[in-house]
Amino acid sequence: MSEKILVDTLVGESIQKKIISGDKYKIIKLTGDASTRRYYRVVFEEKGYVVCLDMPRNPEDGEPDFLRIQKVLKNGDVRVPQILDYDIERGYYLEEDLGDQTFLRQLSLCKTRDEERSLYIEAVDLLISLHKTDLKKYPQEIFNKRSFDEEKLMQEIHFTFQQFVEGLMGYQRDKYNYNLMIKDFSSLAKRICRGPWVFTHRDYHSRNLMFKDNELIVIDFQDARRGLPQYDLSSLLEDCYYQITSENHDFLIERYWQNVGIEHYKTKEEFLSAYNLVAIQRIFKAIGSFAYIYRLRGDIRYLRHIGRAFERLKDIMFLSNEYPQLRQELSSLYYAY
Incomplete structure (x- = not known):
């Protein structure tokens, strides 16, 4: 049949x-x-x-x-x-039927940066609703039984080394400072794993939001788990498919901070520090996914996202400046390729 x-x-x-x-x-x-x-x-x-x-x-x-x-x-x-x-x-x-209009496609219709901000406010507010899900009410649900623990985070890091650094760029493991970088990423992952936890979508970006009848609808949530609130926020604001202005970026972080972040962190500085660490891991993981899809399917469209992702990764690592040697090692591999 x-x-x-x-x-x-x-x-x-x-x-x-x-x-x-x-x-x-x-x-x-x-x-x-x-x-x-x-x-x-x-x-x-x-x-x-x-x-x-x-x-x-x-x-x-x-x-x-x-x-x-x-x-x-x-x-x-x-x-x-x-x-x-x-x-x-x-x-x-x-x-x-949600149609074909993703959030990303809707963003392409914006005539001004103010329109862009308005759309992103909707996306952040929807995320706030997601993160307000009371984990204590659902102790037996699958999303409460899995989390972004160190093992999961490092699994994604190893995946990117395999698919991007070695698979796509062709570096042999014994020819670059793999152990040094893994040590820094492991340190980063340990810090991310400390919590606090919220319900995390895991892949909250402009292609996993649909726009129908002037309403945003979230899809592709089947891998939800406990994770830092910054994980989904960085997935949206550091989206490899679309770059927003720094003004809108900062405005949206402040909006999220006032509604969710302030409930989990003593200071905004602490919240932003964790945001940068999560964004580094998240973007590096995304680069690995793009490389994997290209190598598996030969879909050249995904290669164009790697460049933007790496530049944003580098910017955030400069901003954070907590792992300068990791940034230098990654940059030396990328720009020599």
Whole structure:
């Protein structure tokens, strides 16, 4: 059975259950994300839906992470995609159609920096809602059982050395100061792991926010975990896909500080210091992801993001100035390539 026939069958069952209505519809395959999930748009005369096909699950294993987390966020009044029907045994999820307008595409329509700021205020306020999720209310949920601990952070660091430094740039491990840099990154990771913890999306950036009917909707939250509040904030404000002005950057950090940061840190200086450390790890990890996607798929579009990411990484490391030798070693490899 081809996948389109499977989608047709599953949508037909949703119609029979009167979850959706309509007779004639088209099924259009959509470009997937970095996961193994596949997506189809189901277009009726007056309305459309999206079908997600994921790995089938045994009901005894419980609901998948994204479904459980979706329910938690929805109950917390965080705008997430509506899931209208699902069958976990067949990996079928019928969702509302959010369209194709990402936050990134919406930013491209801004006529002024004030418009840009207004859009980012919406994104920061949505993030504030996410971070207000009360972890104590959900002790058994998956996002409370995993965190950005040292092992996870260093796993991402090692990944970038493998995929970017050695894989893409072609350096042999015994030909550069790998151990010195790992020692500094390990020190950085230990400091990040001290907390405080909030509900963390893990990949909160301009391509994981959708813009529909003048409303921002957060997607791709299935890997949520406990983490520093600065992790998601730096993912948004140090986004490798889009650069905002320094004025808007500082304004948005202040907005977040006043609403969330001040609840977890004694001083803003302490908050900003942790922000810089998290941003260094996050951006370095993103560079590894871009290199990996290019090497795996040959998708040249991701190479252009590495340059901006590295320049921003270098700027933040200068600003922080806590690991000058690490910055110098990384720069010597990058600019010699």
